[in-house]
Amino acid sequence: MTTLPDTSKPGQKKLGLVIDLDTCVGCQACAVACKEWNTQGYSAPLIDDDPYGAEPMGPWLNRVHTYEAGEGAEAQTVHFPRSCLHCEEPACVTVCPTGASYKRAEDGIVLVNPDTCIGCKLCSWACPYGAREYDHNDGVMKKCTLCIDRIYNENLEPEDRMPACVRACPTGARHFGDLGDDTSDISKLVKERGGYDLLPEMNYKPVNKYLPPRPRRDRATADTQPDALQSMTTISGNGTLADRFFRWADEKLSD
């Protein structure tokens, strides 16, 4: 059903992820864990065409970008995982002509039914975050399932009943929980760190939040170096012939 469930009731469960852009180191473990977990389970397998060849092709449900923000000494490298934000009012659900794309009322997870999807790709046009990719082998659209086959799975140990990406993250940059519950740890984290929505102006009301990178603590000292290193970075003009030659060469090569 592609009409949206009524999620306006207070205390409505809104499961989602919180991604910490400050602690993510871009190791891609979450992306790999997701791809691997989804070789079985819901909406699997994710095709991996020509994996060692010239043009590997296949859907990944989580992709990690790397950006440089700021310029010069102010620049920061920010690693940016991107996956479905399980929005409250996702257009990807309403545009679906078959009802394959749907949002669960009980926990807000947005899913694609691989048995009824016709692969028209309209949902991927509607999603601003690129959360949905077409699997050319199965002919259906695939997206982050919030590991619905893990979070309620009693065959797994309790500590593993969370999305594969959250479990795999080595730096604790990914968090999972109920963002509809103000008292949950994840909601407190969002409040504390000023977690933000991506593209709020689209009015899709994303549930996943991104925690902004903290300000650089070394900004004040960026232009200076410890004394011990100072002598190493300048080649003195006086000195041996070799020293003076290398200084000249250094200047020439620096033009």
Added chain:
Amino acid sequence: MHPAYSVILFTTASGAGYGLLALIGLAGAAHGAASSQAFAVTCLVTSLSLISIGLLSSTFHLGHPERAWRAFSQWRSSWLSREGVAAVATFVPALLFAYAWTFSGLAIALFGILSAVMCAVTVYCTGMIYASLPTIRQWCHPLVVPVYLAFSLATGALLLLAIAQVFGRDQTVQVVFAAGGLTTALALKLAYWKSIDGAKRTHTIENDTGLGFIGAVLQLESPHTSQNYLMKEMGYRVGRKHAAKLRRMVVLSLGGSLIFCLLTLTLPPALATAAAILAVIWAAIGAVTERWLFFAEAEHVVNLFYGRPAA
């Protein structure tokens, strides 16, 4: 956006079919039964074939065409579903009109007008599929639906003129509709291009990643070393010079079509028929090029995550 040839064929062919069907529906409502059965059958077969070919070709770009019947179920929320429902629903008054108009049956006017209305509704739904997407600035635009309707009317009217010329049933009013349709389509398209070229690019990589508070943002590393579905489907970008050339071609094609269309008023019958057919061909070239550009010039906001600075 990667221009999908099946969708281009679908929207232009079925658009022309709907335009022609709407006009013969109105003609039937105005003049009663068709004066020549051969003429009526040719018009009906042409319009219904174009519509059917268009609809069938649109299912070819699906991953699971055998499940396409499910696409009729979500008309409450989806414009694509509504288009499917409207397209099939149009066949009901259309076939009833076809019989009544060809064989002097009952209620020609009722079925004719209903057909015309349903044709407009279907083309409207097609345009709304694109116009309802906030993710693509060039599509989420008030002129998109009017352009779809105008091209449908113009190409349909030219087909009617050509068929009428062949059967010696040509009338000035047909030229008026064709010329009017072409002029409207051209004017709306030019206004649309002016608007999208001048519009402010509200999306920047800084805004969309939320990292603008640090400073200017650029992508250092793509998430993958080769292309993925998103880059292939949404990343397609047509060069400005190339787009400019194709836009000129649209203008020249539609303009040429208009000239040939008007010439049918002054030329002797055999040459007028040739002119009418040439008008159809030129308009078809213009319509297909316009539709290709509509896809190729579309910029999806996901490109910003992949490093495009603004959209």
